[in-house]
Structure formats: C-alpha cells, structure tokens
Amino acid sequence: MSARIIDGKAFAASLRERVAAIVPAFEAAAGRKPGLTVVIVGEDPASQVYVRSKGKATEAAGMVSTTHRLPETTTQDALIALVRDLNADPAVDGILVQLPLPKHIDEQAVIATIDPDKDVDGFHVVNAGRLAVGQEGFVPCTPLGCIMLLEDRLGDLSGLNAVVVGRSNIVGKPMAQLLLAKSCTVTIAHSRTKDLQDVCGRADILVAAVGRPAMIKGDWIKPGATVIDVGINRIDNGEGGTKLAGDVDFAEAIEVAGAITPVPGGVGPMTIAVLLRNTLVSAYRRAGVPYEKGAI
Ligand SMILES: NC(=O)C1=CN([C@@H]2O[C@H](COP(=O)(O)OP(=O)(O)OC[C@H]3O[C@@H](n4cnc5c(N)ncnc54)[C@H](OP(=O)(O)O)[C@@H]3O)[C@@H](O)[C@H]2O)C=CC1
Numbered sequence: 001m002s003a004r005i006i007d008g009k010a011f012a013a014s015l016r017e018r019v020a021a022i023v024p025a026f027e028a029a030a031g032r033k034p035g036l037t038v039v040i041v042g043e044d045p046a047s048q049v050y051v052r053s054k055g056k057a058t059e060a061a062g063m064v065s066t067t068h069r070l071p072e073t074t075t076q077d078a079l080i081a082l083v084r085d086l087n088a089d090p091a092v093d094g095i096l097v098q099l100p101l102p103k104h105i106d107e108q109a110v111i112a113t114i115d116p117d118k119d120v121d122g123f124h125v126v127n128a129g130r131l132a133v134g135q136e137g138f139v140p141c142t143p144l145g146c147i148m149l150l151e152d153r154l155g156d157l158s159g160l161n162a163v164v165v166g167r168s169n170i171v172g173k174p175m176a177q178l179l180l181a182k183s184c185t186v187t188i189a190h191s192r193t194k195d196l197q198d199v200c201g202r203a204d205i206l207v208a209a210v211g212r213p214a215m216i217k218g219d220w221i222k223p224g225a226t227v228i229d230v231g232i233n234r235i236d237n238g239e240g241g242t243k244l245a246g247d248v249d250f251a252e253a254i255e256v257a258g259a260i261t262p263v264p265g266g267v268g269p270m271t272i273a274v275l276l277r278n279t280l281v282s283a284y285r286r287a288g289v290p291y292e293k294g295a296i
C-alpha cells in the first residue's frame with residue numbers, strides 16, 4: 001500500500017489566503033493593520049532564512065511586518081528592554097523572538113518578559129498553562145498546524161491512540177496537550193523511552209518531533225497510521241550539497257502508513273501560516289473587535 005501524502009504546503013497556502021481575506025475587515029473595523037514583530041539575535045543562517053520568509057508572508061497577508069536584527073553580542077538586559085518596548089507599542093499585536101538565542105541569554109527569562117497576549121508563538125508559561133487547563137490563549141504554531149492537518153485528514157480524532165515522540169516545550173508537550181484536548185489517548189515518548197519501536201507501533205497517529213534524520217523506520221509504523229513528521233534536519237544530499245529530511249524514513253514509511261507529511265512541504269509551511277493566523281486573532285482580541293472564530 002502506498003500512503004497518501006499530506007500536502008502541508010497547499011493547506012498552508014489556503015490558510016494564508018483565508019487570513020489575508022479577513023485582514024481588510026479587521027482594518028476597516030480597527031482603523032489599523034495587524035502587526036507582527038520578529039526579533040532575531042545573531043547570524044545563524046537557518047534562522048535568517050526563516051525570519052525572512054516570515055516577514056514576506058506577513059506582508060503578503062496585508063499585515064505590518066517589523067524585524068529587529070540584533071548582533072550576537074546583544075546582552076540579555078538589552079533584549080529584555082526591547083521586548084518591554086514592544087509590549088508597550090499598541091501597533092504590535094504579535095512578538096516573536098526567534099529561537100535558539102545565543103548561549104549567554106536565558107531563553108526562559110526573555111520569553112517570560114513577552115506580554116502573554118502578544119505571545120503569538122504560545123511559548124509563555126501563561127499560554128502553556130492556558131493550553132493545559134483548556135482556556136483560550138495562544139497555542140504554539142507548529143503543533144496547532146499539525147492538528148489542523150490531522151483533522152482535515154481524519155475528522156474527529158477522539159479515541160485514537162496518538163504517540164508523540166519528543167517532549168520539548170515548543171513542539172512535543174503542546175502537541176500532546178492538543179491531542180489530549182481532542183480526546184486522543186496520548187503517549188509521550190522521549191530519549192529514555194523503552195521499546196520505542198513497540199510504542200510507535202500502537203499509534204493510529206504518530207507525531208515525530210525529535211531532530212534525528214530517518215530515525216523512525218517503516219516497520220515501526222502501524223499499517224494505515226497517520227504520520228506527522230515535524231523533524232527538519234539538514235543532511236548530505238550525496239552530491240556535495242545538502243537537503244532537508246524529516247525524522248521519519250519517508251521511503252519506508254510511505255509503504256506502510258495511511259497518510260504521511262513530507263519534509264519539506266509538510267509541517268514546516270503550516271508553522272508560518274498559523275503564525276499569521278495567531279497574529280490576526282491577537283489583533284482582533286487586542287482591538288476588542290468581535291470575530292468569527294470558526295473562520296480562522
Ligand atoms: N516544522 C517546524 O516548523 C518545526 C520543526 N522543528 C523540528 O522538530 C524537531 C524537534 O524539535 P524540538 O522539539 O525543538 O527539539 P528538542 O531537541 O528540543 O527535543 C527533541 C526531543 O526528542 C527526544 N529524543 C532525542 N533523541 C531521541 C531518541 N533517540 N529517541 C526518542 N526520543 C529522542 C528528546 O528527548 P529528551 O527530552 O529525553 O532529551 C527531546 O524530547 C527538530 O528536527 C526541529 O528542527 C522544530 C520546530 C518547528
């Protein structure tokens with residue numbers, strides 16, 4: 001059997017169009033455009049690429065994009081001072097501090113400074129807590145994008161066995177919380193998990209968020225399962241260059257799974273589309289303008 005490929009790129013494009021189509025209505029009601037500010041510290045080339053594509057996508061959706069590029073030597077105090085200024089700026093609906101930060105900066109201290117109601121990444125402990133107890137807040141973009149793809153493919157997720165491999169604060173844990181909120185039976189696996197293959201083999205929904213290329217093999221996957229590959233790994237392409245690969249052995253998995261996201265073209269594009277969605281939601285909430293929740 002050959003799995004159906006879940007086209008995250010196409011789904012993300014339609015979400016971005018949906019967001020862009022609503023922006024003029026927000027602007028008419030609020031008298032301003034939604035605004036997203038991205039802060040990047042240092043010169044990491046991959047981060048630079050992501051930040052550039054976020055800026056382009058923000059503008060293409062009709063929002064105001066602002067980027068602060070700070071040198072690698074920026075102090076934690078200076079970064080925190082900038083975040084406080086952005087918290088106080090009424091034109092800023094969303095603040096995203098690109099991770100990872102340089103080693104001399106405490107990421108948690110910086111994230112804790114972001115106004116939770118501008119935290120469109122959903123990384124602040126207040127938003128992690130809201131997600132855990134089922135209150136409205138901001139949900140991290142990557143896991144929310146995964147849920148959108150899963151519901152599009154499977155409809156109601158309730159009662160399904162979901163296994164999340166990885167327990168980071170930005171992907172694995174919020175992914176597990178969202179699947180639980182959708183009434184899946186959730187298992188979180190990590191580097192200390194015993195018999196990982198066996199655990200994965202029971203999953204109707206398998207989410208891989210590890211950072212190890214092709215770690216999950218075809219014979220780890222339950223036949224017909226839906227596989228969401230969050231991993232973004234840059235590997236050798238065998239021709240002297242590099243290419244992107246996921247955490248799942250795609251060539252093997254496609255023979256076993258019912259559906260699978262590719263890398264690239266799967267979860268990655270959803271992350272940016274959901275960021276725009278979260279920014280528009282933030283703008284509506286901050287402006288006190290009612291909006292149709294199902295529409296975005
Ligand atoms: N598509 C997108 O938009 C995004 C993609 N990513 C990608 O997703 C991947 C994960 O990112 P992130 O969560 O930040 O990564 P982290 O490094 O923060 O977390 C990795 C997790 O994988 C677990 N792990 C490591 N080795 C193994 C192993 N051998 N067996 C089982 N579990 C293991 C770790 O376990 P332990 O906790 O025990 O150490 C940890 O919980 C990366 O490839 C990253 O690039 C990330 C963000 C967005």
Ligand SMILES: Nc1nc(=O)c2c([nH]1)NC[C@@H]1CN(c3ccc(C(=O)N[C@@H](CCC(=O)O)C(=O)O)cc3)C=[N+]21
Pocket residue numbers: 049050096097098099100121141142232244263264265266267268269270271272
């Ligand atoms: N504060 C913060 N928030 C983040 O959301 C955040 C972050 N920091 N740091 C880095 C990770 C990673 N991330 C990705 C975004 C888009 C793609 C993406 O669009 N990927 C394309 C390919 C892009 C390419 O070709 O390089 C794809 O998978 O098809 C991937 C990964 C967001 N992150």
